[in-house]
Amino acid sequence: MERAVTCYALLHIVSIPIVLFAFFVCPSPAFSQGPVKIFLYAGQSNAEGVLASENSNLFPSSSFDEEIMYAWNLKGGNVTLNSGWNHLRKVPMGSRQITHAGEITAGRKIYGAGLTEVAFIKVTKGGTSLNRDWDPQSGNGMYAHMKEYIERKLRELDDRGIPYTIEAIFWHQGEGDTSPSFAAQYERNLQEFIDF
Secondary structure (H helix, E strand, O other), X not given: OOOOOOOEEXXXXXXXXXXXXXXXXXXXXXXXXXXXXXXXXXXXXXXXXXXXXXHHHHOOOOOOXXXXXXXXXXXXXXXXXXXXXXXXXXXXXXXXXXXXXHHHHHHHHHHHOOOOOEEEEEEEEOOOOOOOXXXXXXXXXXXXXXXXXXXXXXXXXXHOOOOEEEEEEEXXXXXXXXXXXXXXXXXXXXXXXXXX
16 A cells, blocks of 8 residues: 555545545546556445345435445354456345445545546455454454455456556444443544554
8 A cells, every 4th residue: 555645544434425535536547548546445344234135225326336346354153255357236245235435425426426436445354443344453363364465466457567556445334332431542543543
């Protein structure tokens, strides 16, 4: 992630519409000229954005989806779903689908606002906390896992000769840090997560 030109951290709170994030983006040159504008998306189970398959039609596909590059690493129980570079899409996850996650909504809003050459890299795991599982100081936690996956995806772009910049980090918080001991130090933990 050393190649990042600009890196913002955005705390996504469920009550704040994702459309607000569109104000943080700027115009970009054509994809063939680069660079690709990469948005990182990470968090807990709320970040996964799953629905039972029978409800997946509540979030239909968009014509924008084919224009947005997408790679994901989702850890649920003993199952890890990895992807190569694809286009933005609903991701099957057992009897559920990733249908209404923030990167889908944000990607469509960002692209619809005029930013082209957009890519999302997503790493999530349910039932985790920023205090413990996403601690940057832990050598084998989710932060290290996220960093390794992101670096691997960036190397793939390097190998294909595709230039890029990292534009923002979307962090979608769940309830894993609501215990009194965790909540009291959440601000410090989030700042450390951003600065590391």
